[in-house]
Amino acid sequence: MASERDLRILEAISDGCSNPQEIADRLNIKIEAVLSAAESLAESGLISVDKRVIERFSLTEEGRRYAHEGLPERRLIEMIGEGKPVSELQDPALKIAIGWARKKGWVRIDKGVLRPLGRPPEGEDEIALKMLLEGEKSRSELGSAIDLLIKRGLVAPERSKSWRYEITDAGKQVLSQSKEIISKTAGYGAAVTLVKEISQLTPDIIKSGAWREARFRPYNVRVPGETIYPGKIHPYRRLMDRMRRIMLEMGFTEIKGEIIQSSFWNFDALFQPQDHPAREMQDTFYLDSRAEIPDYRSVKEMHEHGGRIGSTGWGGVWDPEIARQEVLRTHTTAITIKYLADNPDPPVKAFCIDRVYRREAIDATHTPEFEQLEGVVMDRGVTFSNLLGILKEFYSKMGFEEVRFRPGYFPYTEPSVEPEVWIDGLGWVELGGAGVFRREVTAPFGIEHPVLAWGLGVSRLAMLRLGLKDLRLLYQPDIGWLRDTPVSVFRGV
Incomplete structure (x- = not known):
């Protein structure tokens, strides 16, 4: 027999609420309670759960500056014109730019002179930087250049988890039966009192005697908990x-x-x-x-x-x-x-x-x-x-x-x-x-x-x-x- 809270959550999912926060807001309960109940409902086959890790990317402060001004290697190409002696490029930032320009095949060093190899087209990394100026983007939107931008410290990744719930046929049947029981009982003029489920025993519950009429929620010790990574010394x-x-x-x-x-x-x-x-x-x-x-x-x-x-x-x-x-x-x-x-x-x-x-x-x-x-x-x-x-x-x-x-x-x-x-x-x-x-x-x-x-x-x-x-x-x-x-x-x- 489903608990009162389970039935309320099951009904919310049946009505189209598909994520934990939406259900928590509708029922005015904590999101942790929704996640716990959903795990139980999923184990019973009453709902299906689609759990995903969403990865989004945004510009760092340095990345935002380069998105406006252009990457250092692009500015280097514009600076050297037809060629410029490497000895004249003393700025450390320019020396880094030389490394990236050579890695991309944009320049060559000929007898101490840095020379461009034509006018390079706009690269995927430059396109991705401009796209990120509009706001956060996903990996699929940014393409393969994202890993390089992260390595250069120009883009910061952010990962979040999402859950999507959907009621199964078995869940619809349980929900329908519970509503039918409530309807029939109410027809005889008597209200239905569902057994209240307790997940935590408190002093108030003990003093009031409410525990006598309540059902204690069983704990499944085999369900893996959320991984927590506390700070610790190396x-x-x-x-x-x-x-x-x-x-x-x-x-x-x-x-x-x-x-x-x-x-x-x-x-x-x-x-x-x-x-x-x-x-x-x-x-x-x-x-x-x-x-x-x-x-x-x-x-x-x-x-x-x-x-x-x-x-x-x-x-x-x-x-x-x-x-x-x-x-x-x-x-x-x-x-x-x-x-x-x-x-x-x-x-x-x-x-x-x-x-x-x-x-x-x-x-x-x-x-x-x-x-x-x-x-x-x-x-x-x-x-x-x-x-x-x-x-x-x-x-x-x-x-x-x-x-x-x-x-x-x-x-x-x-x-x-x-x-x-x-x-x-x-x-x-x-x-x-x-x-x-x-x-x-x-x-x-x-x-x-x-x-x-x-x-x-x-x-x-x-x-x-x-x-x-x-x-x-x-x-x-x-x-x-x-x-x-x-x-x-x-x-x-």
Whole structure:
């Protein structure tokens, strides 16, 4: 037996009301109530539902300006006439226009001169822009150029859902029978009281006793609810925030530094020889600028002769001009060594989690910029065993139950190890490097006590925690992946 509300909605649909808002306005009820009842009526076969996603497009502010003034590449064609040297087109907007004009086959560059290839006809994208000046349009009206306009940020898409209801033969029969029952009963002089259906039990219903004569609306738990996408922190950011909290909980102080560093702090202060392969252009982004560097005499002496600690140094001549070259930092160790130089007295417990830059070919496991976590401990009497204990505690807090260490080599630590964690399905996976700073690193800055140091690539750890096979997902605005990655992936980490 249909409820009173169902019959009213069914009657409204029979009278030609075909969408939820129209029915809600007619019956003075909430649209959510109409949608819920319609789902039930459709399941019972009393109505048919045509549900669609409507996509409409409108101009952005920049798109509206181009619709009036013309696309940059069209204005470029009008500007260059028979040809114009590219060197005279200094406006960044014009350089973008050159790219689009070449992509469309409108121009060519001949010995540094930009020349038009005839007078190009009006393109589909230009026609679509003019059409959108009249108001919102659908995809079918705008044609294939719409995706390009969206990519250029000139058009904004807007999606909305629509429902269209139509009563079925079964629905007409039920409606007819209910009206016939009402008519016959009314003919005997008695009013018909339909059983009221309750969807939510309230205190008033309980107190009044109305629930005794009411029928409770059943819930179909198998009907999918409306998908809601709440705001949440990016998974990669959540992971880095977790690592930061762990370090702070362990008593470390967070430090920051500049992205642009002198070669002195990035290489020389860490006792890397000036002819070390890591300094070559294929590994490092060099800048056309020079930096001021501190008093370098002790560093120069250490590199050339080994200072006064019994080291042999690297020999040769240490060049301060090479040390002044500025680079995009290749590691955050440049930040920690400078911090130690400014704070040579114990105790020091500091960490840095930030982005570094290296010249890498982009693929599934490499990018030219990535995040690195680095920590240092400097104090009286700290030992290599203390370092292993700190690392084991950190990885344990990150959710890795099995941690082991194997000997490794790094230019500025001795002894050195590579921490490894056990990953089901992968086995032992290396997650960074660690060691005790060599005296050649610490002595020039007056640091008299041992320095424990370690670093790890945050993105590699993120791939393991998130189950990724492609590092690039961490940096791409893939809305589908962001929505599908649950916050709970970091529980227990």
